[in-house]
Amino acid sequence: MAVDYEVGVIGGGIVGLAFAWEAARRGRGVAVFERDGHAQGATVRNFGMVWPVGQPPGPDYRRALRSLRRWQELAAEAGVWVERRGSLHLARHALEEQVLHEFVERSPEVQYEWLDAGETVRRFPMVRADGLRGGLSSPTEHVVEPRAVPGQLRAFLAARHGVAFFPGTTIVRADVPTLTAATGAAWRVGRAFVCSGADFSTLFPAEYAASGLRRCKLQMLATAPQPGGAALGVHVVGGLTLAHYKSFEVCPSLGALKTWLKSEYPEYFQFGIHVMAAQNSAGEIVIGDSHEYDGDITPFDSDRIDRLILDYLGRLIDLPDPGIARRWSGIYAKHPTQGVTYLEPRPGCVIVSGVGGAGMTLAFGHAEDWWASHDAPNATNTSEL
Numbered sequence: 001m002a003v004d005y006e007v008g009v010i011g012g013g014i015v016g017l018a019f020a021w022e023a024a025r026r027g028r029g030v031a032v033f034e035r036d037g038h039a040q041g042a043t044v045r046n047f048g049m050v051w052p053v054g055q056p057p058g059p060d061y062r063r064a065l066r067s068l069r070r071w072q073e074l075a076a077e078a079g080v081w082v083e084r085r086g087s088l089h090l091a092r093h094a095l096e097e098q099v100l101h102e103f104v105e106r107s108p109e110v111q112y113e114w115l116d117a118g119e120t121v122r123r124f125p126m127v128r129a130d131g132l133r134g135g136l137s138s139p140t141e142h143v144v145e146p147r148a149v150p151g152q153l154r155a156f157l158a159a160r161h162g163v164a165f166f167p168g169t170t171i172v173r174a175d176v177p178t179l180t181a182a183t184g185a186a187w188r189v190g191r192a193f194v195c196s197g198a199d200f201s202t203l204f205p206a207e208y209a210a211s212g213l214r215r216c217k218l219q220m221l222a223t224a225p226q227p228g229g230a231a232l233g234v235h236v237v238g239g240l241t242l243a244h245y246k247s248f249e250v251c252p253s254l255g256a257l258k259t260w261l262k263s264e265y266p267e268y269f270q271f272g273i274h275v276m277a278a279q280n281s282a283g284e285i286v287i288g289d290s291h292e293y294d295g296d297i298t299p300f301d302s303d304r305i306d307r308l309i310l311d312y313l314g315r316l317i318d319l320p321d322p323g324i325a326r327r328w329s330g331i332y333a334k335h336p337t338q339g340v341t342y343l344e345p346r347p348g349c350v351i352v353s354g355v356g357g358a359g360m361t362l363a364f365g366h367a368e369d370w371w372a373s374h375d376a377p378n379a380t381n382t383s384e385l
């Protein structure tokens, strides 16, 4: 069968780009179809945190480290801005401290370090000393610039690997081998990956509806660049984050902490808020976030949610300029139990979805794993899927 491209990728967010890159590394001829002129989805709306510490020790953590190495490769070869920041989980309550100590004890393969309050403030002077018990420091987390990443990867993949890009192209049918755009234009591909993020309705709506995948909306804020080049120096989070990431489920005291947090911060749990702060390449502090699902999602952002996020952040750090310069929200796809969801609605057509809040952290690793387990030498037909 003659094809225009061995691999067609629908969606130019980080997941689509990761699958395109991995296919191209394996010598495939690849095309990426993106609905917008420039990707506008979750990939350009996130913190830019590459966040291995949120992954449970073991295969997930190691997948995050493999993804991180791909970011470092992009920094060296494509000029992508990737900076090591580390992370700091602050404890202001005895149960938060207890969970963090348990986490250090149960994560022997990782270089986590407990800092007492004095040492925390000495290393990171923006952290508030009052009420502080200490913090868990990890050196591994990085930051990238989400608004720049899709364009930089696109340029790199086109120049290095000859990947073809079709911006402004909405694919409305994916009956492999034929991909059809809304304009009626069509291409023949050997296999297709549908990496359409939180769009569950344009392609294969019945399969998405049956999958258990959910849509999740997050509210975000950013300050202006901090004056005088003031540096936060690390990604900062507080105790609410311990209830959010699976990595802390190894800690025996997590249940007690969650019970306490829910009684202390009921409104934060109502809106799924935990608070993170990351400084980007412009010196802005990017702050988030909330988590509202499916029917609770509206186009309108809530000032109450923003206020709750900023109040909590104000207990963790003192910013030289805490004024908010930008607000936005983003939506990602998430599955209640799966870290990534693969569906095969047609032979040769794979939906890759549900990476949730970890796409920047894990997409390259998922792509590597998928191709490693499905690739066969010289295979360009679709039967191997």
Ligand SMILES: Cc1cc2nc3c(=O)[nH]c(=O)nc-3n(C[C@H](O)[C@H](O)[C@H](O)COP(=O)(O)OP(=O)(O)OC[C@H]3O[C@@H](n4cnc5c(N)ncnc54)[C@H](O)[C@@H]3O)c2cc1C
Pocket (backbone or CB within 6 Å): 010, 011, 012, 013, 014, 015, 016, 033, 034, 035, 036, 039, 040, 041, 042, 043, 044, 045, 046, 047, 048, 049, 050, 051, 169, 170, 171, 172, 195, 196, 197, 198, 199, 202, 203, 218, 219, 220, 288, 289, 329, 330, 331, 332, 353, 355, 356, 357, 358, 359, 360, 361, 362
């Ligand atoms: C506010 C927020 C903060 C986050 N923070 C982090 C973080 O710090 N670290 C981290 O690891 N993860 C973070 N995430 C998660 C991460 O952003 C996502 O997991 C990731 O961006 C998902 O990538 P994606 O490619 O699946 O989706 P998207 O980036 O949404 O891309 C999907 C693309 O597909 C295109 N598309 C859809 N349908 C079609 C079609 N039919 N034809 C053509 N094109 C189509 C869309 O236009 C879109 O560009 C965050 C997410 C949000 C929303």
